Amino acid sequence: MPTWWGRKSGKNKDDHSKSCNVDPPLTPPSRGGTPRCSREFAGACSGFSGFDSDSVEKKGHPLPRPSLSPVSIHHVSGSTSGSTSVSSVSSSGSAEDQVLLVASRGHCDVKFNERASPKAATTTRPLSPLHNQLSGGGSLESSSSELHPLPLPPTSPTSPSAVHGSRIGGGYETSPVGFSKWKKGKFIGSGTFGQVYQGFNSEKGKMCAIKEVKVISDDQTSKECLRQLNQEINVLSQLCHPNIVQYYGSELSEETLSVYLEYVSGGSIHKLLNEYGPFTEPVIQNYTRQILAGLAYLHGRNTVHRDIKGANILVDPNGEIKLADFGMAKHVTAYSTMLSFQGSPYWMAPEVVMNKNGYTLSVDVWSLGCTILEMATSKPPWSQFEGVAAIFKIGNSKDIPEIPDHLSNDAKNFIRLCLQRNPTLRPTASQLLEHPFVRVRTTRVAAITIMPKDASPRSNDGNGTLPTRESYPWRASHDNYPKQQFSRAIKSPSRENVRAITSLPVSPCSSPLRQLGPAYKSCFLSPPHPSYTFPVQDGGYNPADFAASPFRVKKDTMMEPSSFRAQTPNSPLRSRLV
Numbered sequence: 001m002p003t004w005w006g007r008k009s010g011k012n013k014d015d016h017s018k019s020c021n022v023d024p025p026l027t028p029p030s031r032g033g034t035p036r037c038s039r040e041f042a043g044a045c046s047g048f049s050g051f052d053s054d055s056v057e058k059k060g061h062p063l064p065r066p067s068l069s070p071v072s073i074h075h076v077s078g079s080t081s082g083s084t085s086v087s088s089v090s091s092s093g094s095a096e097d098q099v100l101l102v103a104s105r106g107h108c109d110v111k112f113n114e115r116a117s118p119k120a121a122t123t124t125r126p127l128s129p130l131h132n133q134l135s136g137g138g139s140l141e142s143s144s145s146e147l148h149p150l151p152l153p154p155t156s157p158t159s160p161s162a163v164h165g166s167r168i169g170g171g172y173e174t175s176p177v178g179f180s181k182w183k184k185g186k187f188i189g190s191g192t193f194g195q196v197y198q199g200f201n202s203e204k205g206k207m208c209a210i211k212e213v214k215v216i217s218d219d220q221t222s223k224e225c226l227r228q229l230n231q232e233i234n235v236l237s238q239l240c241h242p243n244i245v246q247y248y249g250s251e252l253s254e255e256t257l258s259v260y261l262e263y264v265s266g267g268s269i270h271k272l273l274n275e276y277g278p279f280t281e282p283v284i285q286n287y288t289r290q291i292l293a294g295l296a297y298l299h300g301r302n303t304v305h306r307d308i309k310g311a312n313i314l315v316d317p318n319g320e321i322k323l324a325d326f327g328m329a330k331h332v333t334a335y336s337t338m339l340s341f342q343g344s345p346y347w348m349a350p351e352v353v354m355n356k357n358g359y360t361l362s363v364d365v366w367s368l369g370c371t372i373l374e375m376a377t378s379k380p381p382w383s384q385f386e387g388v389a390a391i392f393k394i395g396n397s398k399d400i401p402e403i404p405d406h407l408s409n410d411a412k413n414f415i416r417l418c419l420q421r422n423p424t425l426r427p428t429a430s431q432l433l434e435h436p437f438v439r440v441r442t443t444r445v446a447a448i449t450i451m452p453k454d455a456s457p458r459s460n461d462g463n464g465t466l467p468t469r470e471s472y473p474w475r476a477s478h479d480n481y482p483k484q485q486f487s488r489a490i491k492s493p494s495r496e497n498v499r500a501i502t503s504l505p506v507s508p509c510s511s512p513l514r515q516l517g518p519a520y521k522s523c524f525l526s527p528p529h530p531s532y533t534f535p536v537q538d539g540g541y542n543p544a545d546f547a548a549s550p551f552r553v554k555k556d557t558m559m560e561p562s563s564f565r566a567q568t569p570n571s572p573l574r575s576r577l578v
């Protein structure tokens, strides 16, 4: 058994530097409780904890409830991200039974029904969607009446967690001091369920991202927009991790529901891929490690993201990854699985597409595999297939997406582990953190960029080619360094490591090179790079060991492919079905 396989990666769970003040992990309801049917699966529920109304935190932030019709709600909308999101839900059985396309994308307008209408609200209220007035009797999500006022901006210039200081019991203090301090700035982009703007606090000089949904229309799309944003609030308000976008608070005004989030200025992985093309393997490793850290934390709280893809993963200027867009996220209990058909098709796990036996946290691991392929190729997996064909391929074939040849064996192995069709065979996020592809051992000095004249670095390019002097153009200037400085390089001489160093955004002054010679001493020291690590791989991973994994004892529970009936809208894949 490979060493990483059975080991629990405690170090990543809750292993984060932010000072977080969030509620304890969510606990599943007691077994004795009546299993609730999802609103969407009222007819097909068995031991299945409902989608939103109860499985997500009870202390949630209910929205004003528009009247709900008992029919299926399917929302189709496009996305600026060039990706597709699909969710289909049904109130009367399998999502395969009904597909009703009722909406168009983007602009989400929701009008309260009579009962919930905030008539008295003539001015913007510093209140959350939890406000009694709006949730009473018509709450979409729960009957909680916890206030959730507009947050104060962070007080520290560097840590959004400072805003937690204003939290009280998982909510926020009701003092109006911080209200309306955030000023809405320029438009950042549109998602399926709302618009995102920059926010600025002129008193503190801090920025945030403001996600907005209009609350003035009365169609199912708008209700779904509100539901998704509320879902995002419910989940995000419970989380605090450096690799998850930080929630600051939310506010309901007469016209809009606004969610205040940590601002991540680099944009999404999807955007970076569009602008700069595919990432090199060291960057993929670095990003994957951070995505895994976020997922391990999330899954440790029994919460599944359900829409992991490049467009939903943000990158800050230092290369730090932030999982975002928790509109589809859901708390899963130990006794339930999900049946709704949600996610973005190309990144969607087969069991989600099949939508029959339910699925759990491992759908995110599949989507991570797809996201790695996306990072390596700039395209989503299965992109050679159009819409329905792609979904059919995911659900009905035995294939996995094509894995590019240029990736290292570790990378290929990692991707194959994620993309196992049988979800029970997929490693967990925590387990994957121990995989050689992403495992990090921080070495002192990590002189891995310096090759001694006579060192013969192992090639990691798959064809045994040894790097030449030309591979390391900077080497000549280091030829005179003392031998002992190079000795460590022999231990970790992979070519990838070299690329890792050279491709990461590290200033010459914070580079390990500066410790090695006077040539670098003329620089002022820059602060250490927050996400700068020195990946050193064992290279000793034996895929054969994996065959002994305890995860293999479980029988594949996937249904016969023939039982799959493709049910997709006549819409391009840049859409989301609800």
Ligand SMILES: Nc1ncnc2c1ncn2[C@@H]1O[C@H](COP(=O)(O)OP(=O)(O)OP(=O)(O)O)[C@@H](O)[C@H]1O
Binding pocket: 078, 079, 080, 081, 085, 188, 189, 190, 191, 192, 193, 194, 195, 196, 209, 211, 245, 261, 262, 263, 264, 265, 267, 268, 311, 312, 314, 324, 325, 576
């Ligand atoms: N916290 C944030 N900081 C900076 N930009 C953000 C933040 N959250 C979202 N964005 C950007 O705002 C735009 C809209 O994001 P949103 O999450 O609403 O939709 P999306 O992920 O692009 O699409 P979809 O909702 O279909 O998945 C995207 O360009 C996204 O990168």
